[in-house]
Structures are given as C-alpha cells and as structure tokens.
Amino acid sequence: MKSTSRRDFLKLMGLTGAACLATAAPLCASTEGGGESETAIAMLYDATMCVGCKACMAACKRVNMDQNNLSYEHLATDGDKLWDAPKDLSGDTRTIIKLYKESDTRFSYVKHSCMHCTKPACVSACPVKAMTKDPVTGVVAYNKNACIGCRYCQVACAYNIPRFQWAKAIPQIVKCDFCKETNLKAKGKPACGETCPVGAISFGKRKDLLAEAHKRIADQPGRYVNKVYGEKEVGGANHLYLAAFPFEKLGLPALKEESPAALSEHIQHTIYKGFIAPVALYGVLCAVAMKNKKEQEQLGHGEDN
Amino acid sequence: MGHHDEYQVQHGKILTKPFFILLALVVIGFGLIAYRFIAGVGAVTGLSDGYPWGIWIAYDVATGTAFACGGYALALMIYIMNRWKYHPLIRSALLTSVFGYCLAGFSVMVDLGRYWNAYSFFLPSRWQPNSIMFEVALCVMTYSTVLIIEFLPAVLYTLEHSKWQWVRESAQWLHPRLLPDTDSLHSGLSVVSKAAGHVQVRLDKVLIFFIVLGITLPSMHQSSLGSMMIIAGDKLHPLWQTGFLPLLFLINCIFIGYATVMFESIISSYSFKRAYETHEISGLAKVVPMVAGLWMAVRFGDLIWRGQIPAIFAFDRNSFFFLLEMALIGGGAFMLLWKKNRLSPRMLFVSGAILMLGGGLFRFNVYLIGFNPGAGWSYFPSFAEFMITVGIIALEILGYLVLVKIFPVMPNPKKHFEEEVEEEAGELVADPVHARVFVGK
Numbered sequence: 001m002k003s004t005s006r007r008d009f010l011k012l013m014g015l016t017g018a019a020c021l022a023t024a025a026p027l028c029a030s031t032e033g034g035g036e037s038e039t040a041i042a043m044l045y046d047a048t049m050c051v052g053c054k055a056c057m058a059a060c061k062r063v064n065m066d067q068n069n070l071s072y073e074h075l076a077t078d079g080d081k082l083w084d085a086p087k088d089l090s091g092d093t094r095t096i097i098k099l100y101k102e103s104d105t106r107f108s109y110v111k112h113s114c115m116h117c118t119k120p121a122c123v124s125a126c127p128v129k130a131m132t133k134d135p136v137t138g139v140v141a142y143n144k145n146a147c148i149g150c151r152y153c154q155v156a157c158a159y160n161i162p163r164f165q166w167a168k169a170i171p172q173i174v175k176c177d178f179c180k181e182t183n184l185k186a187k188g189k190p191a192c193g194e195t196c197p198v199g200a201i202s203f204g205k206r207k208d209l210l211a212e213a214h215k216r217i218a219d220q221p222g223r224y225v226n227k228v229y230g231e232k233e234v235g236g237a238n239h240l241y242l243a244a245f246p247f248e249k250l251g252l253p254a255l256k257e258e259s260p261a262a263l264s265e266h267i268q269h270t271i272y273k274g275f276i277a278p279v280a281l282y283g284v285l286c287a288v289a290m291k292n293k294k295e296q297e298q299l300g301h302g303e304d305n
Numbered sequence: 306m307g308h309h310d311e312y313q314v315q316h317g318k319i320l321t322k323p324f325f326i327l328l329a330l331v332v333i334g335f336g337l338i339a340y341r342f343i344a345g346v347g348a349v350t351g352l353s354d355g356y357p358w359g360i361w362i363a364y365d366v367a368t369g370t371a372f373a374c375g376g377y378a379l380a381l382m383i384y385i386m387n388r389w390k391y392h393p394l395i396r397s398a399l400l401t402s403v404f405g406y407c408l409a410g411f412s413v414m415v416d417l418g419r420y421w422n423a424y425s426f427f428l429p430s431r432w433q434p435n436s437i438m439f440e441v442a443l444c445v446m447t448y449s450t451v452l453i454i455e456f457l458p459a460v461l462y463t464l465e466h467s468k469w470q471w472v473r474e475s476a477q478w479l480h481p482r483l484l485p486d487t488d489s490l491h492s493g494l495s496v497v498s499k500a501a502g503h504v505q506v507r508l509d510k511v512l513i514f515f516i517v518l519g520i521t522l523p524s525m526h527q528s529s530l531g532s533m534m535i536i537a538g539d540k541l542h543p544l545w546q547t548g549f550l551p552l553l554f555l556i557n558c559i560f561i562g563y564a565t566v567m568f569e570s571i572i573s574s575y576s577f578k579r580a581y582e583t584h585e586i587s588g589l590a591k592v593v594p595m596v597a598g599l600w601m602a603v604r605f606g607d608l609i610w611r612g613q614i615p616a617i618f619a620f621d622r623n624s625f626f627f628l629l630e631m632a633l634i635g636g637g638a639f640m641l642l643w644k645k646n647r648l649s650p651r652m653l654f655v656s657g658a659i660l661m662l663g664g665g666l667f668r669f670n671v672y673l674i675g676f677n678p679g680a681g682w683s684y685f686p687s688f689a690e691f692m693i694t695v696g697i698i699a700l701e702i703l704g705y706l707v708l709v710k711i712f713p714v715m716p717n718p719k720k721h722f723e724e725e726v727e728e729e730a731g732e733l734v735a736d737p738v739h740a741r742v743f744v745g746k
Contacts, residue, residue, distance in 0.1 A: 127439035128425035149418020151357035156536040166347025171418040260538030289384040
C-alpha cells in the first residue's frame with residue numbers, strides 16, 4: 001500500500017479520536033438513577049418468623065393463575081396430582097419458599113420473588129416497555145401484550161427473577177408484580193402477605209418497613225444478621241429481607257450498591273444525547289465521502305457502489 | 306454508470322453438488338425451526354432461565370453480524386480513507402453482509418418468544434430508548450435495508466440487461482393456451498428492463514448517502530452490541546465486563562470485517578477457480594495488525610486500569626478462554642506483519658480464518674462463556690439448536706453461491722486491471738492513483 005498522505009492521517013486521527021471520546025467519556029462520570037419515591041410500597045420478609053408452610057405460594061398461584069397462564073407443577077410420584085411442587089421459580093411459579101439447612105436445628109426458610117428494584121435492570125433492558133416501574137407505587141410490572149419475548153430482562157436481572165415459559169408455543173415472562181392487577185387491586189395487599197399465618201410478610205410503605213426492619217434488628221440483635229437485604233443492593237429494592245443467616249447462604253446474591261442498569265443507561269445517554277453524535281458523525285462522513293468521490297470522479301474513474 | 310463491468314457474473318451451473326449439500330442442511334434447519342414454532346423455544350434448545358441466550362444470540366447475532374462487517378469495513382476504507390483500489394471487492398463483501406445481517410434478523414425472529422409482538426418496534430409509543438436492545442434492533446433493521454439498497458445496482462443492472470432467456474424459454478415450454486399472448490409478455494419484460502434502467506440512474510445520484518448511512522449505522526449498533534452486556538453486571542466475568550465494551554466491539558468488528566474479506570476472497574477465488582485478488586487483500590492485510598493492535602491496547606489498558614491482570618493468570622475456565630482469544634487475535638495479526646505472508650494467499654487465508662475465530666471468540670466470551678448467572682445453572686446447545694444455526698449458515702453460503710452466478714458481484718479481473726491500464730496508459734505518469742494500481746500490480 002502506498003504511504004498515507006498527511007491529510008489522510010489527520011482524518012484518521014480525527015475520526016478515531018471522536019470515536020474514542022464518544023465511547024470513553026461517560027466512564028469518568030458518576031452513575032445515574034435517584035432514590036425510591038416517598039410513596040413506594042414494599043414487602044418485608046422476615047425469614048426468622050417464616051414457618052415454611054408455603055401458604056403464600058399456594059395463594060400466589062391461585063390468584064395469578066389466569067393472568068399469567070400458570071400451571072401446577074406435579075411430581076412424578078404424585079399420581080393424583082394433589083400437590084403443587086415447584087422446585088424453583090419458573091414460568092409457572094412467581095414466588096417460592098426454599099430451605100437453607102445447616103443442621104437439623106439450625107435452618108432457615110427463604111422466600112424468593114421479584115425484588116422490585118429502585119433502578120430495575122429489567123425495565124432498563126426491555127426494548128418495548130413491557131417491563132415498567134410505577135412511578136408512585138414503585139411496583140415493577142410486566143405487560144405481556146407488549147412483550148416480544150427477547151429475554152433481555154432475564155439477562156439483565158441480577159437476581160434471576162424473570163422466568164420464561166420455555167415449553168409453551170405462546171410463552172410469556174412470569175414474575176411477581178405485588179399482585180398489581182389481582183389481589184392488590186381487590187384487597188390492597190398481595191396474596192402472599194394476606195395469607196401468611198405468622199406475619200412473616202409485612203406490606204406497606206417502603207420507608208416505614210425499612211424503619212421497622214432496623215428497629216427489629218436493634219431490638220433483637222442476636223436474632224438477626226445486622227443487615228437489611230434489599231436496602232442498598234444494586235441501588236436498593238422494595239422487597240426487604242431480614243434473616244438469621246448471611247443472605248448469600250440463603251441464595252440471595254451478594255451485590256454491589258451501584259446499579260449496572262444506571263451505568264448502562266449513562267453510557268447510552270452520553271453517546272446518544274439528543275441524537276447529536278450520530279447525526280454529526282453522519283454529516284462528517286458524508287462530507288468526507290462526497291469529497292473523496294468527487295476527487296475520484298475527476299480522475300476519470302468515478303462511480304459509486 | 307459506465308463502470309458496471311468492474312464486476313462480472315460468475316459463470317457456471319447453479320445446481321452443483323455443494324448446492325444440494327447446503328440445501329439439505331437448510332431443509333433440516335428449517336424443519337427444526339418449524340418444530341420450534343409448534344413446541345416452543347424450550348423444545349429445541351438447551352436454554353434455561355439462567356442462560357436465556359444461547360448460540361442463536363451469541364453466534365447468529367453477536368458474532369454473525371461481525372462476520373458481516375466486511376461491507377462496513379471496506380466502505381470505511383474506500384469512501385472515508387479514499388482507497389478506491391479496493392472498490393472491486395465491495396460487491397462480494399456487501400453480498401456477504403446482506404446475508405449476515407438479514408439472517409441475523411431472521412435468527413432473532415426464531416429466538417423471540419413472542420415474535421408476533423415484534424411490530425412493537427414500529428410503534429413509537431412502545432419505544433424504550435434506555436434499552437440498548439432497542440437501539441440495536443432499530444439500527445440493525447435499518448442497516449439491513451440500507452445493505453439491500455447498496456446491493457440494488459447489481460440487481461438493477463441485471464434486470465436492465467437481461468435477455469430474459471429463461472422466461473422466454475419457460476413461456477415456450479408452457480402450453481399455448483396457458484400463455485397465449487407472447488407479445489404482451491415481451492413488451493412487459495421490456496418495460497421491466499426500462500424501469501430498472503430508469504431507477505438505476507436515479508439511485509446512482511443518491512447512493513452515496515446510503516453508503517455513508519451504511520458506515521454510520523454499524524458504528525452505532527456494533528458498539529451497542531458491546532454495551533448490551535454491561536447491564537448484566539457481575540453475571541459477566543470481570544475479564545470481559547467493562548464500560549469499554551462498546552469501544553472494544555466497534556474496533557473488533559473492523560478487523561473482523563477485513564479478515565472476513567480476506568477469507569472470503571481467497572475461498573471464492575479458490576472454489577470458483579479465479580485468479581487470487583492478492584494485490585487488494587494484501588493491502589487490507591496491512592491494516593489489520595494496526596486495528597487489532599489498537600484493540601489489544603484498549604483491552605489491556607482497561608484490564609490494567611481495573612486491576613484484573615491477576616484474573617488472566619488464574620488458569621481457570623475464564624482465563625483459558627481469555628488467553629485463547631488473545632492468542633488467536635494476536636497470532637493472526639502478528640502473521641500479517643511480514644510482507645511475505647501478506648503476499649501469500651495461503652497465509653492470508655490462514656490468518657483471516659484465525660482472526661475471525663479469535664474475534665468471534667471474544668464476542669462468544671462476552672455473550673456466553675464469560676456469562677455466569679450463578680450456581681446451579683449450565684448451558685450447552687442442544688443438537689436441534691445447533692442444527693438450526695447450521696441451517697442458517699448454510700442458507701447464507703447457498704444464497705451467496707447462487708446470487709454470484711446471477712448478478713455481477715465478483716470483481717472483473719480483465720476489465721479492472723489490464724484494460725484500464727492499457728486504455729489509460731497515457732495518463733499514468735500524471736496520475737498518482739492509477740500509478741499506484743499499476744505499480745502495485
């Protein structure tokens with residue numbers, strides 16, 4: 001190849017520099033995303049009170065069955081199909097009680113369901129607004145009528161909460177929405193919280209429940225690990241946990257306080273702010289290409305494509 | 306547009322043995338795709354709620370579109386860097402890009418659980434501009450259209466100059482009662498030819514704006530393909546999870562683009578028994594080490610900055626794949642530092658293949674191998690899932706093989722060098738561009 005002229009070299013440097021700036025600039029800036037609204041509602045699950053009766057699971061499935069097209073999951077040994085026995089959250093199960101067992105006397109139940117994050121990655125990821133966060137209640141809900149089934153929400157969620165109906169030809173994403181369209185609408189409370197016989201699931205304003213959680217720890221420091229799970233994880237959540245064991249042992253992942261969704265959005269916003277950068281890039285490239293083409297045509301060589 | 310003879314139709318039978326082998330793979334793949342639509346995504350894949358994306362996304366979309374960046378990387382070289390000697394290569398690169406992108410879009414439609422809602426992308430009320438996928442989806446759809454427009458001149462040229470031999474023959478073969486009016490058929494065909502010529506003249510005038518759009522759009526969505534995994538946070542191993550993913554994906558697709566052009570040029574010259582385009586592709590090969598070197602510099606700079614160097618030498622699964630990725634990209638680029646290698650079709654082919662593997666592995670690592678949703682989850686593609694991807698790749702090659710025999714796509718070696726040089730020999734002294742072509746030859 002012939003040696004590069006100085007003009008070409010400068011052009012290359014300019015373009016490369018612009019590309020680097022456009023991509024790298026946001027890395028220096030802080031993350032986006034504010035705190036949860038004052039009116040946000042939340043759930044506090046106290047694992048030390050839970051007796052593992054799974055009434056919450058049964059109520060959840062009964063109430064939300066039609067909305068999410070859920071099925072009962074039977075064991076092969078359960079010939080009469082008497083028991084719903086899900087192994088994990090799934091396309092048929094929005095909440096589940098699991099057991100963490102250290103010994104016969106030292107164990108804890110733990111309830112898994114959507115964390116209703118302050119800065120939900122699923123909402124940030126969804127390309128078609130099928131996942132939304134209510135600005136007043138903070139509830140993260142799913143709309144199957146918009147969903148395209150791309151499962152980016154599953155990739156994005158740090159807790160692996162959204163589940164997909166893999167075996168169905170007409171599938172949907174399944175996850176807890178605090179019974180937004182069912183029990184919450186009808187009775188002002190999610191089905192699990194309404195059903196719990198021992199009061200392990202409290203439901204109310206996030207700020208009140210957070211204060212309550214810290215009060216319980218202060219009152220009985222020996223009973224709990226000194227942390228409210230969900231207070232700060234990836235920017236905070238509206239599902240709060242108290243437990244006697246480190247949360248990681250209960251299957252709740254140890255997460256940073258920064259939200260990857262906020263970082264992702266910040267990078268995207270910086271590059272595409274007002275769509276100026278792409279338009280400018282197009283303009284500059286057009287000018288360069290037209291000029292090159294003209295030169296080429298003058299050399300009697302010209303054509304495009 | 307006097308220089309359409311810059312390209313030529315590849316002569317030869319369309320129904321060859323490779324054609325039927327590829328067709329068989331396509332039929333198997335599409336049979337399985339039909340089954341997927343009846344039985345659900347889970348019935349044909351090894352996917353799970355922990356690994357919601359498998360090879361259909363990691364290969365067909367994330368890697369396949371990078372392999373389809375030949376058109377983008379060449380256009381960047383020709384129109385922006387003003388290197389017109391690569392112009393003869395652009396149509397075959399564009400054709401590969403058309404197939405790569407359109408079939409990536411098709412794979413997504415197979416992968417989407419609720420594909421019938423995909424029209425949501427056309428409803429501004431449902432747009433969610435914070436979503437990286439939203440940007441990628443719109444950009445890829447637009448770019449696929451732009452690629453088809455960029456390829457249109459080859460189609461229009463054929464329509465304009467076709468003698469319609471096969472239409473006339475099949476009309477004759479039909480019973481006269483089925484097709485009595487041959488006159489109106491012929492006048493209809495001449496209208497089509499005229500219309501094609503008419504459109505072509507107008508398209509030529511605006512084509513440059515589409516070409517530049519075809520440079521802008523991949524710059525946008527190739528970087529966004531990298532941004533896509535930032536939101537996965539800690540689920541993606543720190544060897545790959547970085548805010549520099551968009552820049553790394555952008556640079557990565559450029560050297561993969563050149564590697565693909567090298568690879569494809571040699572393989573098609575070999576299989577069509579054409580002269581190797583060594584002169585052009587060795588020029589591209591010279592650029593590859595610079596681009597790959599820049600990529601490596603960003604990659605290592607970022608790892609040092611984030612203090613992740615120890616992770617490279619952990620010698621676990623992630624460090625193994627990281628080292629493999631680096632060895633392939635570094636090795637493939639390193640080979641091209643020597644002029645001797647750049648002039649050898651064999652070495653150009655080997656290095657192109659290694660760079661495609663390495664560059665593709667980086668994307669695989671980001672989307673699949675470095676992705677860990679937590680304990681208890683695992684993924685390996687099922688046989689059916691794999692065969693669907695094979696079927697789609699087979700369709701890509703099949704389409705290429707057929708279309709180069711219908712449309713003028715391959716560079717015309719006679720027209721492009723010998724005649725031009727002869728015709729314009731008088732200008733050569735005063736004409737540095739042509740002198741370059743001439744001397745280089």
